[in-house]
Amino acid sequence: MNLNGKITKILANFYYVTDTENKVWECFARARLLKEGKYLFVGDNVEFETSDSKHGIIINVKDRKNKLSKPPVANIDQVITVFSSVEPDFDEYNLDRYLSFVRYELPDEKCLICINKIDLKKIDINKLYQKSGFDISHVSALTKEGLDSFAEKLKNKTSVLAGPSGVGKSSLIKALAPHASVLIGDLSSIRQGKHITRNVQLIDIKNGHSGNESFLVDTPGFTQFSFGGLNLNQILTTFEDLKIIKCGFYNCLHNGEEGCVMEEMIKKGEVSLSRYNSYLKILAEAKKEIIYSTKQESKAKSTGGKDLSLPKIDHQKRAKSRKREKQDLLKSGEEGEY
Ligand SMILES: Nc1nc2c(ncn2[C@@H]2O[C@H](COP(=O)(O)OP(=O)(O)OP(=O)(O)O)[C@@H](O)[C@H]2O)c(=O)[nH]1
Ligand SMILES: [Mg+2]
Ligand SMILES: [Zn+2]
Structure with a gap:
């Protein structure tokens, strides 16, 4: 029998799916789904095939809104x-x-x-x-x-x-x-x-x-997350109170550029200094990773693709860069470290 439901919890390889009658089923995901890169999240609406009165196999995940x-x-x-x-x-x-x-x-x-x-x-x-x-x-x-x-x-x-x-x-x-x-x-x-x-x-x-x-x-509380490598202009858009400030410069990041109006706006009380400081810190964090990866890329080019700056440790054991980690997380939706 095929049923529809929503994933309400994920524990290791088990997906707990609540059906439309409010009954909870313990399910596995069909291997093909994961192979196709269809990783499953809590909140996903899914179709599953029942295997007995309590268990099932998720065979399809509906398009998600976000x-x-x-x-x-x-x-x-x-x-x-x-x-x-x-x-x-x-x-x-x-x-x-x-x-x-x-x-x-x-x-x-x-x-x-x-x-x-x-x-x-x-x-x-x-x-x-x-x-x-x-x-x-x-x-x-x-x-x-x-x-x-x-x-x-x-x-x-x-x-x-x-x-x-x-x-x-x-x-x-x-x-x-x-x-x-x-x-x-x-x-x-x-x-x-x-x-x-x-x-x-x-x-x-x-x-x-x-x-x-x-x-x-x-959700579990977490403190570790990184802005490394994220888009700087997009970071500005996350600060609504700074984004609305009209600056003389096109695409100004309000990051100490000469003639930027931000300093004046803070003096006038139009912008909160602590919000602006938070923004600057986040921007600096995002930039650091960009500088780092650019350096690595240019070094790799000048050494025929080999990156000599990285220590020769087992590839498996080498810590992923934070940018890589973020990209992987965005791709897979696996739980990060909490
Ligand atoms: N005085 C007071 N204590 C509270 C209040 N809300 C939660 N607590 C206490 O704060 C502690 C933490 O509460 P939790 O609900 O477990 O916190 P959490 O955010 O879910 O924590 P994690 O699951 O670790 O992310 C418990 O001892 C609660 O009793 C509140 O409104 N007033
Ligand atoms: Mg909690
Ligand atoms: Zn500006």
Whole structure:
């Protein structure tokens, strides 16, 4: 029998597929699919062939609307970057990195900010992000303060919760959907920097009631991601508040070019200095990798294709460049290091 469903979890080679009747099937993927380069993501809509009353084989993956490589999820309506006001402390630069990274990968989808744990400490980032266009919620998963209006923003959407470990992504999901089976860390493990959620999981927050398609995606916290080798102009477009600044120069990256208006805009208070600094740091990170690869390429040319600058270690063991890593991740959708 062939059925349709959605991948809600991936563990090693097992794909957990929820069918249209809300039953979960443990499936393998047909080898041909993977050979054809059709890697599967949580959020993918698939067709599968049942092999008994619980198991099946995925035989087809439907066209996806979009995908995020980190965290790896397909068919997303919006990404919510979750940070906490405290434990761990709010880190503006880290939030800017997440926002820029998500906007780079999914320029057409909405990206929101959620500040959790306001029961412990209240912070207000509205002013800081006033001109950036991000929708901001201040909530507490513990006391449920601010949760009703936050929940309104999730209606009829598939929303991915992304953010560092310990900020309360899983706690928010549990507060919104008490039936969800998600792991929540305790304070001591969080303080030791342990990551609690290990796998991406898609949760139906309306518990399968028909006519409503609200899903939340719980993801493992991560801190390591690189902008190395990404397109500099496109990075600028991820900063809405900087992108809108009209500079006299065509295609100006606002990176210290003589005559660039950015300095003046900061002095006038039109642009936030901390947002601009985040942008400059990200730009420098992206440039570094470009300089590195250009050097390697020219060296390789002058040495007849052999790259003499790399140490002679086993090819298999040689660490991939960060650019390569990023490209591979984008291609395969495999989980990165969390
Ligand atoms: N006081 C307070 N504590 C919270 C709140 N939300 C979560 N916590 C606590 O913060 C800790 C981390 O919560 P998790 O939900 O596991 O965090 P996470 O973001 O899912 O972490 P990873 O799965 O490691 O990425 C737990 O001890 C929660 O009880 C909140 O609103 N207020
Ligand atoms: Mg979690
Ligand atoms: Zn400029």
